Amino acid sequence: MNPNRLAAIATKEIIHIRRDVRSLIIVVLMPAILVLLFGYGVSLDLKHLPVYVFDRNGTQASQDLLKRFQSSNYFRIAKVANSYPELAQAIDSGKATLAIIIPHDFSERLHDGGPVEIQAIVDASDDNTANLAVGYAQGVLQGYSSDLQVEWRERRGLPRQFVPLSTEVRTWFNEDLESSAFIVPGVLALVMTVIGAFLTSLTVAREWERGTMEQLISTPVTALEIMLGKLLPYFVIGMVDVGLSTALAVYWFRIPFRGTIATLFLSSALFLIVMLLLGFFISVIAKTQLAASQIALIVTFLPAFLLSGFLFAIEQMPVFIQYVTRVLPARYYVSALKNIFLKGTPVEMLYADLLPLAVFALVLVLLATRAFKKKLA
Amino acid sequence: MTAAVQPALTIRGLTKSFPGIRAVDGVSCDVYPGEIFGLVGPDGAGKTTTLRMLAGVMPPDQGSATVAGSDVVHDPEAAKHDLSYMPQRFGLYEDLTVDENIRFYGDLFGVRANERRARSAQLLEAAGMSEFRKRLAGKLSGGMKQKLGLVCALIHHPKVILLDEPTTGVDPVSRRDFWRILYNLIAEGVAILTSTAYLDEAERCHRVALMHEGKLLFLDTPAKLKSGFAKGVLAILSSDARRMKEELKRVEGISSLVLTGDGVHVVIEDPVRRIPQIKAQLVSAQVPFSEMRQVVPTIEDLFVDAVTSGRSGGQG
């Protein structure tokens, strides 16, 4: 490995990026655009989550509350249960995402002006779905309680307050915030995928296509120098984009960031390396830019978008698809991101996410170095 | 070429097949330091494949080759410091400037910055490109591109240079610059192997070989090839050379016909004796012609004759 030749390849690659409007847009604007797009535009809806209810009150009031759950799009009352064990069992077996217990003194305490505590049990196996379910449940409960408040004040002839209205608005806002908190961290996976796999998939293919590879491989530069020299600039760009996207998410969208920067960058570096190697590998085997970009789209971007758990909870996918997701690097990175952002999981607890990524990286190093030869076909 | 001088390039029995075709078939030759060796041949003759194997970018099926003392078959990387290869297709980066391309290749060969600046200034001057250093390579004319390719190829003082049809599609002025630079390298003791589509360029080489269907048919200096040619050549000037060529195909005993700018070269045995017969034929067919005389054969006459009589025994 000769550092000067490595630097020569990397410098040349940077010039290519600088002089290509398409690459520049992807490198500079795309991360911001994606964060904004998903930060503002997407309100993630988990629809019709199965709910078990245990109504210990059994009054008109408790029925009203349950009706609200039923009529919200987010929930579907799967069963009216009669005991705690039944609820626990339903949650454990995955038959219910959420269980709601209405206390026996629900209507009395409501009548006295509260406060009333509604107990909710969630299936915590999928943290995101659980959090969302709780968020939605809170929304439903708040909507209900603000309606009650209006009634309560009217019955007593008190002047109408605008609290209900503001509660209504806050519910909306909360819902939206909950969604973006789950989605925006995952946007990093998209950004890394585009920069890592998509852009790099073009680099080697472009050299074959334009005929520059033939002259390049007639020089003393080694295959490894070509590979690393080409990937290095994208690695740096990717890491900068991680920083920028995270800053945008945290400071603009107020997405909670409970983990450490170091953990975020470490996990991102690992995923980025996987994507870079994959992009390089695709580029080597495809030999044309069009084929390379299409393969990259199908193999990396679409799965990262649809199957990584970024937008759609993996647990809600058909079982077969769930197995498929296990070979998707993006799945592990999205999971790591959510853990880092929302739970502040320390790095040593992220092995379930990071270990598979390390394995992918190793396998791809072998594949990529083996596939790329300083030879014409 | 004295016996004491070691060849810079030795090729022995080099062979390469692709599905359905033996592209290079047992090619052997040597190229010496300070020599320009021309490889001439029709499309698909195997020139590019030969050069690729010598450049270490394509492994041969059989045979051996050494470049500057290194075995390129068993260790293709070993010779790469002493070698430069200019592919048939423009191999530089169109979105890099002239200087950036030169710098890139300089860096890959470990040329130090001050050395590179001096060398590239001198080469660009010789190429008449000094004022284009900041221009993107993609914005250069075809001739300029090829000259830039040569400058990049020479930046590290290679011992062996492999050029694949470097002047195809290049304007005459650039071609002249190009050849001047090549001649300057002879003094540096560089061995140059170039394929060419222009037979007038073949005459400028120290030695030439005709490649046809993967084999080398002739190999010698242009002068010896011409003097050793058993047949003779008649040059006939005509305002309608194409029609004349068609008409001459009827004449028996003509080995081959080569169109020139202003007429036809007739390759034929014992040419002077055949003049009356050919004249009569042209007159009776009412083909206009002005002059008919025996001339020294050109390399093109030789090669066209070798290729066409090898192919069909008749005219091309």
Ligand SMILES: Nc1ncnc2c1ncn2[C@@H]1O[C@H](COP(=O)(O)OP(=O)(O)OP(=O)(O)O)[C@@H](O)[C@H]1O
């Ligand atoms: N990579 C390849 N795969 C398959 N066939 C090939 C390949 N490269 C060359 N050939 C075939 O080998 C033969 C020799 O090709 P080559 O390019 O060496 O000829 P050439 O003398 O350089 O011709 P040209 O004057 O057209 O450049 C041709 O028939 C060509 O089709």
Ligand SMILES: [Mg+2]
């Ligand atoms: Mg060729």
